[in-house]
Amino acid sequence: MSGPCEVPQPAFPRQRRSTAASARFYSRGVSVCLAAPLVVALAIGFVYPVTRLVGLSFEGGSLEQHRRLVAEPLYLGVLASTVKVAFIVTIASLLLGFPVAYLMARLRHGIAMVVAACVFIPLWTSVLVRSYAWVVLLQRNGIVNTLLADAGITDGPLKLIYTQGAVIVAMTHVLMPFMILPIYSTLQTLPPDYNRAARNLGAGAFRAFISVTLPLSLPGVFAGSVLCFVLALGFYITPALVGGPGSMLMATLIGQQTTVLLDWPFAAALSTVLLTVTLIFVFLFRKTLSLSKGLHSVH
Amino acid sequence: MIGQYLSLVGLEKHFGSVRAVTSLSLEIGAGEFVSLVGPSGSGKTTALNMIAGFEGPSAGKIVIGGRDVTHVAPNRRGIGMVFQKYALFPHLTVRQNIAFPLRMQRQSNKTRMTTRVEEMLELVQLSSFGERYPQQLSGGQQQRVALARALAFEPPVLLMDEPLGALDKKLREAMQFEIKSLQERLGATVVYVTHDQDEALTMSDRVAVMAGGELKQFGTPTELYRHPNSAFVADFIGRMNFIEGNCIENAGGTAVVRLSDDTVLSIRAQGLPATPKAGQTIKLAIRPERVRVARRGEGGSGCLAAVVQACVFVGSVHILVVRLESRPDVLLQIQLPAEGGLPFQERDAVDLLLDDGAIHLFANTERHAA
Amino acid sequence: MSTDLAPLPNRLPLIRGHYAAATFHAFAKAFGMIVLATVIGCVLFFLLLPTLIVIPMSLSETDYIQFPPSGLSLKWYRAYFSDPDWMAATWFSLKIALATTATATIMGTMAALAIVRGRLPFSSALQALALGPMIVPHIVLGVALYLVFSPLQLTGNFFGFLIAHTVLATPYVMITVTAALQRFDPALELAALNCGANRLQAFVLVVLPNIAPGVAAGAVFAFLASFDEATVAFFISDIGGKSIGRKMFEDIDFNLTPVIAAVSTVLVVVSLMLMGAIHLANAQKRG
Numbered sequence A: 001m002s003g004p005c006e007v008p009q010p011a012f013p014r015q016r017r018s019t020a021a022s023a024r025f026y027s028r029g030v031s032v033c034l035a036a037p038l039v040v041a042l043a044i045g046f047v048y049p050v051t052r053l054v055g056l057s058f059e060g061g062s063l064e065q066h067r068r069l070v071a072e073p074l075y076l077g078v079l080a081s082t083v084k085v086a087f088i089v090t091i092a093s094l095l096l097g098f099p100v101a102y103l104m105a106r107l108r109h110g111i112a113m114v115v116a117a118c119v120f121i122p123l124w125t126s127v128l129v130r131s132y133a134w135v136v137l138l139q140r141n142g143i144v145n146t147l148l149a150d151a152g153i154t155d156g157p158l159k160l161i162y163t164q165g166a167v168i169v170a171m172t173h174v175l176m177p178f179m180i181l182p183i184y185s186t187l188q189t190l191p192p193d194y195n196r197a198a199r200n201l202g203a204g205a206f207r208a209f210i211s212v213t214l215p216l217s218l219p220g221v222f223a224g225s226v227l228c229f230v231l232a233l234g235f236y237i238t239p240a241l242v243g244g245p246g247s248m249l250m251a252t253l254i255g256q257q258t259t260v261l262l263d264w265p266f267a268a269a270l271s272t273v274l275l276t277v278t279l280i281f282v283f284l285f286r287k288t289l290s291l292s293k294g295l296h297s298v299h
Numbered sequence B: 001m002i003g004q005y006l007s008l009v010g011l012e013k014h015f016g017s018v019r020a021v022t023s024l025s026l027e028i029g030a031g032e033f034v035s036l037v038g039p040s041g042s043g044k045t046t047a048l049n050m051i052a053g054f055e056g057p058s059a060g061k062i063v064i065g066g067r068d069v070t071h072v073a074p075n076r077r078g079i080g081m082v083f084q085k086y087a088l089f090p091h092l093t094v095r096q097n098i099a100f101p102l103r104m105q106r107q108s109n110k111t112r113m114t115t116r117v118e119e120m121l122e123l124v125q126l127s128s129f130g131e132r133y134p135q136q137l138s139g140g141q142q143q144r145v146a147l148a149r150a151l152a153f154e155p156p157v158l159l160m161d162e163p164l165g166a167l168d169k170k171l172r173e174a175m176q177f178e179i180k181s182l183q184e185r186l187g188a189t190v191v192y193v194t195h196d197q198d199e200a201l202t203m204s205d206r207v208a209v210m211a212g213g214e215l216k217q218f219g220t221p222t223e224l225y226r227h228p229n230s231a232f233v234a235d236f237i238g239r240m241n242f243i244e245g246n247c248i249e250n251a252g253g254t255a256v257v258r259l260s261d262d263t264v265l266s267i268r269a270q271g272l273p274a275t276p277k278a279g280q281t282i283k284l285a286i287r288p289e290r291v292r293v294a295r296r297g298e299g300g301s302g303c304l305a306a307v308v309q310a311c312v313f314v315g316s317v318h319i320l321v322v323r324l325e326s327r328p329d330v331l332l333q334i335q336l337p338a339e340g341g342l343p344f345q346e347r348d349a350v351d352l353l354l355d356d357g358a359i360h361l362f363a364n365t366e367r368h369a370a
Numbered sequence C: 001m002s003t004d005l006a007p008l009p010n011r012l013p014l015i016r017g018h019y020a021a022a023t024f025h026a027f028a029k030a031f032g033m034i035v036l037a038t039v040i041g042c043v044l045f046f047l048l049l050p051t052l053i054v055i056p057m058s059l060s061e062t063d064y065i066q067f068p069p070s071g072l073s074l075k076w077y078r079a080y081f082s083d084p085d086w087m088a089a090t091w092f093s094l095k096i097a098l099a100t101t102a103t104a105t106i107m108g109t110m111a112a113l114a115i116v117r118g119r120l121p122f123s124s125a126l127q128a129l130a131l132g133p134m135i136v137p138h139i140v141l142g143v144a145l146y147l148v149f150s151p152l153q154l155t156g157n158f159f160g161f162l163i164a165h166t167v168l169a170t171p172y173v174m175i176t177v178t179a180a181l182q183r184f185d186p187a188l189e190l191a192a193l194n195c196g197a198n199r200l201q202a203f204v205l206v207v208l209p210n211i212a213p214g215v216a217a218g219a220v221f222a223f224l225a226s227f228d229e230a231t232v233a234f235f236i237s238d239i240g241g242k243s244i245g246r247k248m249f250e251d252i253d254f255n256l257t258p259v260i261a262a263v264s265t266v267l268v269v270v271s272l273m274l275m276g277a278i279h280l281a282n283a284q285k286r287g
């Protein structure tokens, strides 16, 4: 066949889009059947119980439980200190976790693996085990007090456990991986070229960090902070084991109402308030919250 | 089994209000290589998906070798398909990939299956690569595995959706040749989608040009190139120059047109279509290699006066870009043989002589592709 | 280049000054690096210490918690394995965790398929709802489940736990499987159909092997989410059926003995082995 025109042809502008036929494979009916078991499980094990709980707090259509909660300054104080502790834990996790995340993302592979192991091992350890370890470390005749006394810094044992400080330390420990991982996965996707370009344009290492790396890592910082904060708001195990009566949080207060005072309607009201506060935060920051980021780097 | 005829009868596909394909009818002979070309979004992939059974047509019929398969599930059509990015199963070796369709057909005879796989490996010259995984192969090799997998069960029809889109130019050309010779050797019926009209022209027995979901023209490459039935096809296949004008007369094999610069041309040619009729506005079209160029005053009568704007050497030919003197907004491309140097340079005044037999006239109702 | 007008001797101090600045700079940089390294070292120590401290404690000879332990013995492990209460809790939790892994993995994978590859009405609402149990405070969920389960005698009951833990564990599966499905090329499934596979065969022979790492990771997360869970377990356990989490919680609160350290060590070893296996499998897959 005679060669057609040899004039160079402009390539057609291409738009790649997977056809709907290939991307959406299962029909509506099949999809509904696939999702049905989970929907049923969620209805039985999640939606219905939580609705019942919220309903119980308004038992008989009365606002009495909620009125009690608002009227007593003690309870509002617990709510305030819950938010405060969650905030401090988030900030502490951020300040301590950021350098670690940065190091993990920038270091050579071998050392980065060691750092990553230091982050993952506590993450994969049961919260109970970690809380237990903090009890052992901080108790009256525990390791910290022994070391302090042996070093001659203190005369007698300090009261470390069952304080708000202990709660903050232990919760920071438990939640820090949830801060580190989102920051790490954001930093990891930043090509080092940005930083190099900034250095090349005359910025010092510190300036390059402040003006390039830090702003670009903000999505990870926000994701980690929101995750940390939300988890800290409702944390139960650690404050229950490490905290004391003087360091009551919403979760431990609810625990006390149900296990010691057996005041279920009031516990329900407290739970409703805690749930509402949590959901408000989740809703406000839903754009930044990425649950998968925390797990993402795990596998 | 391999190489059956395929006929599409009034195929339609609507996605909501989008008419992706409208009344597409094609008769494709056994062992024929047919390409679908057309601009992006013209419905090529949709047409292929309907043939493969991935999309049900909104209307129309698909018949393969006498069997109506319009409502047959994709896995029961036995059509081979080569996907754009090959779609090789990454967890299976080359050998297992090629054996996959045979396994699905419950070929009980194990030894026949193995010999078939070896045959296919040999066919695509990958005998020593059987135990590799797809990601351990080069793009061209993956392409050949995809071909072998699609051909393994001797499909009556083989579909390919831009199979060479991801390869570089050199490899593309080598693979074009390989696919074509394989198809001829096996006598397979192939429907081939491509963006690249050169590819379509060099490989196909016949080419179907689509635009906006419609079939514009279906014919051999020479037919399409020499006798495009619309300005769209003329523009889409190869390079074409257009000059607008009016038809004064069109009867008995002679057409008289007045071009927009008031030149009156009388065109005598066989096979001039009955349209455009007298009084219609027209587009006169001519291929760059069918325009002759002479120095000003040496062209004789019926010439168009023009000025050379640019001369480009592209290896095999020279390209002249000229501007009509009376219509400065009309630029024409002219192709001249490369050997013997170029007798013209920029700003030369020239006469253009249009070869009567190479002129196409189209009624000026449609927009063309570019 | 700066001006060359000044004679060389005059420029020397400048150069010297520059040197001084440079050495100061290098010093500051090195100092900064040391400070940063120290801080990071301390943080890593802080992160790792509590996990690692339980192991030597579990090997101590004394009855009370002491660190460093004075002698080595396995007596706390013996105590753990011979205590019927601990064993009952362990088996109970193990049964629940295995069943939860199965239900959560199957249901989570199915739902992820419907969300990513299907035409599901209210798909994003379902996604948000399914991830809810990760966000809603577990104490709220615990109290709520107790209220519903208690009249139905589902507290301390295998099925009660199974429902609760399935709801808690499924989000992990959904996250990992959704990610795996999004990486999966849908054309492969069409290719399988085209090769003559039916939908089920296409799923089993092509989709599943390719998303298997995600499913396996989800299964491990689901197992640990159930086995290590304590807050909800605290509320839906009772005398008749107590999970290991609830038992540990009680013992840490009231009966602090090194047996807990032994149990903790077992939990840590199980977790690390499972997660390590997933990690290695994925690293191998990538490499």
Ligand SMILES: Nc1ncnc2c1ncn2[C@@H]1O[C@H](COP(=O)(O)OP(=O)(O)OP(=O)(O)O)[C@@H](O)[C@H]1O
Pocket (backbone or CB within 6 Å): A014, A015, A019, A020, A021, B015, B018, B019, B020, B038, B039, B040, B041, B042, B043, B044, B045, B046, B047, B195
């Ligand atoms: N599943 C779908 N839903 C809605 N519209 C669709 C769908 N699939 C294709 N279309 C539309 O149908 C038209 C034809 O699409 P098709 O993919 O067949 O074009 P194409 O010729 O293959 O284009 P390309 O050359 O870019 O691959 C386009 O306008 C496209 O947007």
Ligand SMILES: [Mg+2]
Pocket (backbone or CB within 6 Å): B044, B045, B046
């Ligand atoms: Mg296409």
